[in-house]
Each structure stands twice: as structure tokens, then as C-alpha cells.
Amino acid sequence: MRFFETLKNIWTIEELRKRLLITALLVLIYRLGCYVVLPGISPADLDALSNFTNKSGLMQLLDMFSGGAFSQASIFALGIMPYITASIVIQLLGMVLPSFQKMQREGESGHQKLNQYTRYLTVFILVLQGPAYLYNLQMQVSAAGAASSMTVWTVAYLTVILAAGSMFIMWLGERITDRGIGNGISFIILVGIIARLPNALIYEFTSRMPGATGSQGGLIMFVVEIILLFAVTVGAVLLVQGTRKVPVQYAKRIVGNRQYGGARQYIPLKVNAAGVMPIIFAQAIMFIPITLAGFGANESTGGFVAAFSDINGFWYNAVYFIMIVAFTYFYTAITVRPMDIAENLKRNNGFIPGVKPGKKTAEYLDSVLSRITLPGSLFLGIVAVLPAFARFFGVSQNFAQFFGGTSLLILVGVVLDTLQQIESHLMMHHYDGLMKDGKIKGRTTGSAY
Numbered sequence: 001m002r003f004f005e006t007l008k009n010i011w012t013i014e015e016l017r018k019r020l021l022i023t024a025l026l027v028l029i030y031r032l033g034c035y036v037v038l039p040g041i042s043p044a045d046l047d048a049l050s051n052f053t054n055k056s057g058l059m060q061l062l063d064m065f066s067g068g069a070f071s072q073a074s075i076f077a078l079g080i081m082p083y084i085t086a087s088i089v090i091q092l093l094g095m096v097l098p099s100f101q102k103m104q105r106e107g108e109s110g111h112q113k114l115n116q117y118t119r120y121l122t123v124f125i126l127v128l129q130g131p132a133y134l135y136n137l138q139m140q141v142s143a144a145g146a147a148s149s150m151t152v153w154t155v156a157y158l159t160v161i162l163a164a165g166s167m168f169i170m171w172l173g174e175r176i177t178d179r180g181i182g183n184g185i186s187f188i189i190l191v192g193i194i195a196r197l198p199n200a201l202i203y204e205f206t207s208r209m210p211g212a213t214g215s216q217g218g219l220i221m222f223v224v225e226i227i228l229l230f231a232v233t234v235g236a237v238l239l240v241q242g243t244r245k246v247p248v249q250y251a252k253r254i255v256g257n258r259q260y261g262g263a264r265q266y267i268p269l270k271v272n273a274a275g276v277m278p279i280i281f282a283q284a285i286m287f288i289p290i291t292l293a294g295f296g297a298n299e300s301t302g303g304f305v306a307a308f309s310d311i312n313g314f315w316y317n318a319v320y321f322i323m324i325v326a327f328t329y330f331y332t333a334i335t336v337r338p339m340d341i342a343e344n345l346k347r348n349n350g351f352i353p354g355v356k357p358g359k360k361t362a363e364y365l366d367s368v369l370s371r372i373t374l375p376g377s378l379f380l381g382i383v384a385v386l387p388a389f390a391r392f393f394g395v396s397q398n399f400a401q402f403f404g405g406t407s408l409l410i411l412v413g414v415v416l417d418t419l420q421q422i423e424s425h426l427m428m429h430h431y432d433g434l435m436k437d438g439k440i441k442g443r444t445t446g447s448a449y
Helices: 002-012 014-033 043-055 057-065 081-096 098-104 108-143 152-179 184-208 218-241 277-286 288-292 303-307 314-335 338-347 359-392 405-428
Strands: 243-250 253-255 258-260 264-270
Touching: 002 014, 002 405, 014 152, 014 184, 014 405, 081 098, 081 108, 081 152, 081 277, 081 314, 098 108, 108 152, 152 184, 184 218, 184 405, 218 359, 218 405, 264 359, 277 288, 277 314, 277 359, 277 405, 314 359, 338 359, 359 405
Parallel strands: none
Antiparallel strands: 243 264, 253 258
């Protein structure tokens, strides 16, 4: 009954109702666009590309991030990942170039400049990825025995269409952020992941049925997989929500005849302050080798490209794990600033018991943050590479992608973030929240998307 009462409350709030409807409409537009095929592409071409993505784990991953648009040769085939890659580069430049650091400190005007540079870089990446994608499509179609010929002009105008499609997805994400619910870019990635889940679950169930080709373990194994998936999901939720509280004492202040302060409060430092962004960052970087190879790694491809095209291989997962740990520290450093926290405490007559205000407080907070980030980053990396272990124990490639890894962490993080925003709207209008204690902790950490 409480659940239905909450749904009624959500529909009662006009602003929240409008935001949910706008979000649903924009998501519907995105999903319809995923099935709009590029001009000149025949059904035989789509079958050839679909067969290739089903054989290649990395291609399946790309297809998942694009919501199936990659294998459909859609106008949205390149998805949102080029924009995320551009965002990573701009944020890295903000760490090393003084001019970009200055723009970061200029407030809204500087933020707009950085967004403009990010868009320019996104277009540049799309211009590189578009021909690579089209070359891969032509190569796979030819390998399947179908006639396929793309002239230079054909590649040029199809690249423009692909670039425009990705930029339109970016625009949809920004509109969801401004007028809908949740973080738009992350929400679009979430929609693409959820769109692949039903088929993956059905395929895994049928493959475990007695009599199915290659069936191992039967339905008992399928039940075990679901239980383990649930356990990993709970662990991911705990990872996103985990905090370490640092006690803060505020000095007593007397204003007029009333006394304020004096009570002990806490600074909640998150075990994983970076949320799922290290996963997205690392995954975007891991796509670079296959992009440079023209999405065309195959059995004859060897060396570096082959090693980093096998998402179940040792080198891919080892580098992926290390990058996640590194990006966790990097993103924590740019989103949680101990010096700023220390200055705010000092201005409000606050202090950590036993620690001097100012620089010493910043150093103390930095040391605490470093200690709690280490286990958080390691666990994040372990969860990210779990699909490779799932594949080792016979889980199908489609379902293994949800067995931890990028899919699960993004799904958990974005869902919690969206529920937190709905919770805030409900509490603002004096309604009961989605949870009885009203304490949903999202992953929001000041992320750009």
C-alpha cells in the first residue's frame, strides 16, 4: 500500500509529474532513433554486422552502450561515448594546463567555455570514429558475401549523419538534466543498458534448459547465477552508499540573546566519492585501441589490438582494473577538495577535535580520504572485472556483461541518483519519501554528467 501511495504522491506534484513525462518523452525519442537505419544500408548489411557484434565481446559492449544502435547501423550508432571521451580529455587538461584551471575557477562563464571546448573535441572524435565504423561495416558485409561498396563521398555524408546523431543524443541528455529527472547523459547510458537486459536474461535461461546446445548445470545453475547477481548488486549498492563520518565541533556563538552551535556534527566522506565515473572513464579509454584499428579486429589481428579487443583476456582486464583504481583517485581529487572543506569549517568557527584549523585540517581530511578511497577503488575494480570471471565459469557473453562490471555499476549508480532526486521532490512538498527512513543516497558528486 505504501508503494502505491508514493506513486500517487509523485503524480500529485505537478513539477515532478512534468519532469517525469518529459524524461519519458525524450527517452522514447532516443529509443526510436536507435532503429533509424543509415541511408543505403540493406537488411543483409545489418545481419552481417549483428553477427559480428555477437561474436566479439568488445563489439557487444559498444552495442550495449549505444542501446543496440551499433548493431542496427543506426544514425545513433556511435552513441554518447565520444562525448564522454572528450569530457575526460578536457578534465585532464584542467589538471595540467593553467589556462583550463583558470576557466574552472571562473564559475558559470568558465563552465560554459569548457563545455564549448568539449563539444568541439567531441565533433573531432566523431569525425575520426565515423569512417572507422563505416569501414568496419563494409568489411563485415563483404566478409559475409554481400555486395557492399562505399565511395569517398558516401563515407563523408554518412559520417556527417553519424556525428549529427551523437550530438543529438548529447542534446537529449542535456535536456533531461535541465527539464527531466536525473543526470541526462548517465540516464541515456542506463536506458541503453536496460534495453539489452531482457534479451540477455532470456538467452541465459534458454541456454540452461535441458536439451539446449552446450547446456551445463541446467536450471539449478541459472538460479545460482541469479543469486550471485543479486549478491553482487547488493555489494555495488553498499559501495555507492558507503561513507566515513569525520566528527566536527562548532564553536558556540551568541547572537543577541540566543545561543547557536556547540553541537557535534559530521563530515560524510564517501568510500567511493567518484561514483561510477571511473568505470565510464576507463571504459572510454579502453575503446581507443579498437577505434584506432577501425573497429575491425578479427582473428587475423594480432599483437596489441588483439589483446585489448578481448574483454575476457588477462591484459585487457589487468589494465582495466589499474585504470579504474587510478581514475577513482583522480576523480575524487577533483570533486572532493579537502582545502575547501577546511576553509569552510574555519569561516564557520568549526574544527575537528584534536586537529588545528586550516592546513592541518586539510591534511587530516586528505589522509582520511586517501585511506578510505583505496579499498573503495579496489572493490570498484574487482566488480568491474567480474564479467570475465563469469565467462570463465560458463556464463553467456550477453548475460556476463550484467554480472558486475560496467553495466551493473552504472545501473545501480544512476538508479540511486534518480531515486534521490525524486525523494528530494517528495520531501520538499512534505510527502513521505520512497524509503521509510527517507535516506536514499545517490552517487552525485558534482559530476559533469
